[in-house]
Amino acid sequence: MRLLVANRGEIARRVAHTARLLGIPTIAVYSEADAHAPHVRACTHAQPLLGAASSAPQETYLNIPRLLGAIERSNATHVHPGYGFLSESASFATALERSGVTFVGPPVAALEAMGDKSSSKRIMEAAQGVPLVPGYHGKDQNDDTLLAAATEMGFPVMIKPSMGGGGKGMKISQSRDDFLQQLTTARREAASAFNDDRVLLERYVPRSRHVEVQVMCDTHGNAVHLYERDCSVQRRHQKLLEESPAPGLTEAQRRRYGEAAVAAAKAVGYVGAGTVEFIADADDPGDTFYFCEMNTRLQVEHPVTECALGVDLVEWQLRVARGEVLGFGQEEVDCAARNSMHAIEARLYAENPSNNFLPSTGPIWYVRWPKAREGRVLTRFETMKDSPFNPVRTPYVRVDVGYEAGGEVSANYDPMLGKLIASAPTRDEAVRLLHDALAETRFMGLSTNVDFLKACAIHPDFVKGGVDTAWMEGRLDAIMDSAQDRWWQRVAASSPDEADRIAAVAALIAARRWDVSAEHAASGASLGAWMGADGFRISEATPMPDEVVEIVAGEGVEDGCTKIRARVRRRRASGESSGKAGALDLEVVVEVHDGSDGDSAVAYRAVPGAAGNAQGADDPRAGDGVSSYPTRTGSVRLISLENRRVQVASPHGETIEKMSSRAYVDGKPLDAELVVANRGIANAWVGEGTATMDLRILSEEEASAEDATADLEASSGKSAAGVGGLGASADPSKVASPLFGQVARISASCIRGQAVKRGEPLVWVTSMKLEHELAARRDGVVADVLVEVGEQVKEGQVVVTLDRWEKVTDSD
Structure with a gap:
């Protein structure tokens, strides 16, 4: 083979x-x-x-x-x-x-039968023991036929592509009024993703759970199910968290799902690994469920089953493909299921939750995955046991990843970066383990949903278990509140001093980037000066520019975002002779700007060479010479743990500087990590409970110039454009693409001289197989259309400009 x-x-x-x-x-x-x-x-x-x-x-x-x-x-x-x-x-x-x-995989006949979702529904209608949800699965794809079928079954209606899966092209029509518009969009996305624009209709079950069953069949007539996975945590029909066993189901109910799945697989002569999906009534998931579709392949979330049961599904795919007999029966699977682990998977995407979850493309400058078994499947090859079911009995995290530092996420492909799978003896343990693993995960260079997933994993509803597929949409704001977007506001409201201290720690770590001798900086060697615990020592030759470290928790947030600006000023400590290494006196002024009357500024002053064994005495390097920074209630003491400079093998030639420190805040340890790219952009993580903080490291001159520009625009009534997705709203006379992609279509009303209303869709851009609508941001008249259908556009590229009504009237 x-x-x-x-x-x-x-x-x-x-x-x-x-x-x-x-x-x-x-x-x-x-x-x-x-x-x-x-x-x-x-x-x-x-x-x-x-x-x-x-x-x-x-x-x-x-x-x-x-x-x-x-x-x-x-x-x-x-x-x-x-x-x-x-x-x-x-x-x-x-x-x-x-x-x-x-x-x-399965034979061609099974692919044809189940790959066409409409055909599969018709086959399941004739099968025994497979419950179906009411819908239209006919071959007539005429608009009028589909509208009549939708009206007959009753709204709301789910429009789904006949081919493919993954949530792409799925749309919900609430009434006759929006049906044709949703149908058009569904067809276009289906054609883009699957080269087939046919659709089927199903009655939409507003409160439903997504429960799917893993099946495995061989060429000798054997077919088994490997129990279920609950995939109800979804956004826009895209799964985010999956788990097994499904919360709230009894053993008998789980068997009923499995029996229905096996009946579906046998109805089409299935071979190999497949997944039968069901829609369950959220109020009665154990007894009221309907066949949805069959995925004739290995699922993204297959590791959930592998970790829960301790089986290698890919191994049995390959063995079955070689003609081998399935090495286990349903009784053996049932026994393994009664002693299974609980496994939960989180999908990590390159997308920006703060900007309506738009895909994020570009280079990955830095990545740190949690300590885990990367891509590991403990099979009998490693356990030396005969049984194919050998789950790990101790809690662990598995990491399946597709990207590394130096890689680049392209708009051509799906934005999934990888998956974290937490496995533990109980669900409570698995939930905690997943949250901790997400907290250990670091990405820099593009936006990700890591902080959002972390917020989902600790949400009380998810922790309780049994959420429905609409749960996330209904609680999106609440989840976002507990994620990164409003993190500063929450911390500042509950503990202003804590917010100040965390900001100061991040700024001070950034400042200590300059604690490097000229020879070390030139050679790029290990930054030894950083590793010492002898205060801030610096040679005369080392540059000491003033810097402004701007910290924003929440990428792309424009309204209600708190910005922390820490001005880091450096000067020689008094009493040091010229030409010799001397202590560096740092002053950090932390300014908290949240757009309210609560803006404040807190000063922190470095005390070079200050001792203090009472704080952080548990650290071996916490003796004399560790610098201390007074705060309003105590002090922040900083100890270097690691500082290294690495060249990322990317086409952009990024140099990444990574620093880890331990700050003792009033005697309590607070670990912090800072990653800086050579273009002055940085990310910081301070403490286990914080979200990703986005930093820009500016010179004093750059910061002053930005402040002057912002003041000028504010006084003239204009909006300042954000930098790197941060700051105030962009010019409403310009419609810009928020992401890299391709122009899919342009509205018929988007022509020069045509009046348009605020919110009116003008251009649609396709990225990563999904379509994104760009609308007018104010009433006006189209001044210019700067793109054509099929043209590639960059993030931030202006595609349409608008004139004000007054300007048009004056010109007339």
Whole structure:
């Protein structure tokens, strides 16, 4: 067997991991953008997708002829499709079959039956033991036919693509009035993601839970279910948190779900790993549930089942593809389920929760994953046991990742960065473990949903268990309040001094970047001066510019965001002779600006060489010479733990400086970490309970110039444009794209001279297979349309400009 993995990212690495344990050589395929991606290095061999005009999916991972070329050049005998891309493509499986290559998945007939969601509904209607939700699954796709069917079943109605999955193209129509608009958008997104714009309709169940069942079938007629996963924590139909077992279900109810799933799989002659999804009534999830669809592939959330039961699903996919008999029956699975662990998965995305969860693209300057077993599946190869079910009995975190520092997230592909899976004997333990793992995770260079997931994981509703699929939408503001967006306001309101101290710690760490001798700075060697506990020592040759460290908790927040500006001033301590190393006297003034009458400024003064064994005595370096910083109620003492400078292997050539410190605030330890890019942008994490803080490190001159510009614009009645997504609102006469993407369409009313209303959609941009609407930000007249359909746009690029009504009237 020579296995080609027709995918990218973390799933390609995941498949390669098990193949390596089985002794199977693997071949990666890659686009030009992925030439140096981790999944390429994870495989034994690699093949480029030759002839592609770009790295777009249609040119690469969705291009069957190019994949067949790579398969032929590599002499692959089997192909694992992963998930997404061509994983559920009957055309791809047919092409492989004709080439004499084995598709690691179900037969073509099953792909055709279940891949077309409308066809699968009709098949399930004839099957025994598979409950169905009312809907329209017909072949007639005429607008009038679909509208009539929706009206007959009653609104609200779910519009879903007949092909594909992952929440893409799914829309909810609340009434006849918005049905055709939602239908048009659903078709367009479906065509973009799956090359097929057919849809089906289902009665929308407002309070529902998403419960799915993992099945495994072989070519010898054996079929088992491996119990359920609850995937109800969703946003825009995209799963974020998944877990097993599903909260609140009895053993008998869990078996009923499993039996229905096996009946569905047998109805289409299924082979391999698959997932049968059900919609459950949130008020009666154990007894009222309906067949939704079957995913004929390995799911993103498959590690949940693997960790709960201790089974390697990829191993059995490969064994079944080789014609082996399934190595376990339902009784053995049932026994494992009665003694299972509880596993919860969190999906980490490159997206900005503060900016309506828009995808974030660009380089990853720094990443730190939690201490975990990366991509680990404890199989019988490692446990040396015969049973395929060997769950780890102690709490642990598994990390499946597709990106590393120096990588770049492209708008061409799905924005998922990786997954964290927490496994523990009880759900309560797993929830706490997941939160702690998220708190350890660090990203810099692009926006992520890490802090948002952390807030979800500790929300009382989730901790209790059994939330429905609409839970997040209904509580989004509350979750955001507890995440990073309003973190400063919450801390400042409950403990103003704590907010001041945390800001001071972040600023002081940034200031200590200059505590480096000229020779160390020139060589880029380990920053030894930082590691000492002898106060702030600095050579005469070292530059000492004043800096302003601007701290904002919550990226892209414009209204109600508290900004912390810490001015760091340096000067020689008195009594030091010229030409010799001397202590550096630092003064940090922390200004808290939250747009209210509560703005304040608190000064912190460095005391070079101050001792204080009473504070932080548990640290071996907490003796004489550790600098101390007075606060309103006590002092902040800072001890260097680590300082290193690394070159990130990215096309942008970033140099990253990473600093870790331990601050003793009134004698209590507070660990802090600062990561600075060479363009003066930084992230800080202070303490375990804080969210990501975004820092900009400016010179005194740069800060003064920005202040002067802001004052001038404020006095003239204009809005200051934010820097890096921060600050006040942009000019409302300009409609700009908030993300990198491609212009999908332009409104018929978006032509020069046409009057438009505030909120009226003008341009639609597609990024990462999703469509984003750009609307007018004020009433006006279109002055210029600066883009065309199909054109690539950058983040922040202006696409339409508007004139005011008065200007048009005056010109007339």
